[in-house]
Amino acid sequence: MAKVISELNKLKAFADENEEKKKAKEEAIRILNENEPNGQTEPETPVENSGEYKAGSNIIEASSSIKYPEEMGINPNSNNIFAELEKVDKYFATQKDGTQTSLGLETLEMPDASYEEIRRNAQEKLGGKYNNLKNSTEKEYSKRIDAKQEEVGARQSASERDAEKINSIYDNASTSAENQALRRGLARSSIIINQLDGIEKERAKELTDLATGLSENISRIDSEIDSLNRAKENALEALDLDYASEVEAEIQKQLNALESKKKEVAEFNNKVKQLEAEYALEKREKDQKNLESNLKLNSNYGYVPEQENLQQEYKVKLVLDYLGTLSKNQAISALKSDTTYAYYLGDAWGDVYYYTLSRSNNA
Numbered sequence: 001m002a003k004v005i006s007e008l009n010k011l012k013a014f015a016d017e018n019e020e021k022k023k024a025k026e027e028a029i030r031i032l033n034e035n036e037p038n039g040q041t042e043p044e045t046p047v048e049n050s051g052e053y054k055a056g057s058n059i060i061e062a063s064s065s066i067k068y069p070e071e072m073g074i075n076p077n078s079n080n081i082f083a084e085l086e087k088v089d090k091y092f093a094t095q096k097d098g099t100q101t102s103l104g105l106e107t108l109e110m111p112d113a114s115y116e117e118i119r120r121n122a123q124e125k126l127g128g129k130y131n132n133l134k135n136s137t138e139k140e141y142s143k144r145i146d147a148k149q150e151e152v153g154a155r156q157s158a159s160e161r162d163a164e165k166i167n168s169i170y171d172n173a174s175t176s177a178e179n180q181a182l183r184r185g186l187a188r189s190s191i192i193i194n195q196l197d198g199i200e201k202e203r204a205k206e207l208t209d210l211a212t213g214l215s216e217n218i219s220r221i222d223s224e225i226d227s228l229n230r231a232k233e234n235a236l237e238a239l240d241l242d243y244a245s246e247v248e249a250e251i252q253k254q255l256n257a258l259e260s261k262k263k264e265v266a267e268f269n270n271k272v273k274q275l276e277a278e279y280a281l282e283k284r285e286k287d288q289k290n291l292e293s294n295l296k297l298n299s300n301y302g303y304v305p306e307q308e309n310l311q312q313e314y315k316v317k318l319v320l321d322y323l324g325t326l327s328k329n330q331a332i333s334a335l336k337s338d339t340t341y342a343y344y345l346g347d348a349w350g351d352v353y354y355y356t357l358s359r360s361n362n363a
Contacts, residue, residue, distance in 0.1 A: 059309065059348055060355050063317040066310075074318070081322040085315050085344040092311045103279050107269040111261050115251075118258070122250035130243040134236055141232035148225045152218055159214040163207055170203035312348045319345060319352055328359045 068074040072091045078084050113121075174196055181192035319341060323331040335341050335353050342349045 059313060059316055060320070060351050062309075063313040063320065066313055066317060068314065072314070074314075076318075076321060081318065082340055082344070084318050088311060088314045088318065089344070102276055105272045105276060107272050108265045110265050110269075111258060113254075113258060115255075118251055118254045119247070122247045122254060126243060126246055126250060130239055134239050137235045137239065138232065141228055141235070145225050145228050145232075148221050148228065152221050155214060155217050155221075159210055162210050166203060166206045166210065170199055170206075173199045312346065315344055316348050316352060320355065323352075323356060328356065328361055331356045331359075 068076075069091070073087055074084055177192060177195045177199065181189065181195075186192050323334065326334065332353075335349070335356060341352070345352055
């Protein structure tokens with residue numbers, strides 16, 4: 001029988017949740033059948049100290065005193081014993097060495113940035129906005145200055161046309177005066193000479209007035225252009241000041257945000273440390289209770305369960321409690337006919353089997 005149970009335990013170690021578990025069960029049936037010669041339905045009674053499993057073993061006694069952890073989710077009244085046994089295996093599978101060493105919470109990395117990095121970020125954030133404003137301002141003033149310069153050209157052209165008209169008028173006047181003097185025989189008289197001199201003086205005066213007006217207009221327009229250039233420079237300087245002021249405000253905003261984020265991260269990390277510390281304290285208290293319980297078991301039975309044994313103890317308790325709701329014959333039949341018991345109990349199957357055999361026939 002020891003060989004049978006050993007083979008069953010090996011099958012359990014390599015079986016998985018689905019197909020391998022099915023194969024393990026089929027192999028368990030084969031091994032049990034091979035080890036029941038001549039239709040024998042009960043294992044031979046073990047000899048004292050022979051090494052065989054026998055009723056009253058330590059694991060049976062230890063399992064009777066344990067309680068299921070709430071997080072295991074065991075339903076002692078369930079009629080599906082194998083579903084409850086699976087809960088035990090899953091419970092221990094989720095824990096390292098049978099005990100979760102921490103909550104697994106991770107702290108956040110503390111955010112950090114240098115003043116220069118923040119300044120560069122602020123400048124890049126606002127640079128586009130102010131570049132657009134400066135370009136728009138330059139275009140607006142350039143448009144107005146170009147218009148003034150075009151006005152200068154237009155007035156120069158108009159002055160040239162006016163000068164041509166003046167010259168044409170006075171040229172005609174001179175020609176007419178000379179022709180009249182010739183007809184009257186006065187071509188060389190002082191009268192025509194004085195008349196022509198008067199005409200030229202009038203021409204010179206009008207041309208001078210025209211040139212003076214043009215010069216004044218050009219001077220006025222040049223002054224307006226200078227004013228526009230100064231206004232443009234002032235507007236661009238004002239934008240530079242606004243940009244610098246807004247950059248400083250953005251830097252301060254980002255510095256405040258960084259400090260606020262650091263505070264949030266620090267509070268979060270402190271909370272993580274607090275929770276981990278509380279869990280560690282709770283774990284130490286739990287470990288202390290387990291130690292005291294193990295010492296008590298050692299004192300009473302000379303037995304201290306290791307984590308793997310503890311897992312088996314929970315399953316032994318589940319199976320014994322369930323079989324306790326059946327008659328002795330029904331319990332023995334269940335253990336022998338359904339190898340799923342052997343799959344979950346492993347080496348402890350023999351303990352459970354012999355313990356069941358030791359029950360009174362009326363139990």
